[in-house]
């Protein structure tokens with residue numbers, strides 16, 4: 001389920017530009033979807049509809065490709081992306097607890113959601129990121145945080161939020177100075 005308030009605004013001319021450059025044939029489906037995802041961080045429904053309307057790719061072909069490849073996401077992504085490694089080493093070392101702790105601070109209670117209601121952060125599960133000796137590991141943006149317990153993950157997230165001036169909507173997110181301002 002996606003948060004409608006986080007949906008991107010799609011410029012039809014931009015989508016048409018990708019079609020002109022990448023082609024209208026079914027073989028252009030992957031490059032077109034990659035262009036859309038690079039621009040928006042996910043595949044907005046409006047962009048998908050424009051591709052179907054203006055190419056030889058039908059809706060079932062396009063959605064089939066979009067749902068087949070793990071690189072594509074159909075829901076809006078937050079302004080900051082947290083990747084929690086769920087490869088074998090991290091899974092064994094408690095990656096699930098990292099997710100639980102992060103979602104708590106972000107106020108994400110619906111299991112079908114992975115993005116905070118204010119669009120600040122998305123928590124995404126990823127496969128092995130190649131530093132298994134440091135498990136469990138998460139990335140916030142490009143920065144890796146190794147050997148984490150749930151409390152460590154929360155601490156790093158709160159610190160990051162302060163750095164980028166994001167408000168954490170969940171419990172304990174009040175450590176963010178902006179959250180305190182809003183409460184007073």
Ligand code: FES
Pocket residue numbers: 085086087088089090091127128129130131132133135136137
């Ligand atoms: S399993 Fe997590 S870094 Fe390899």
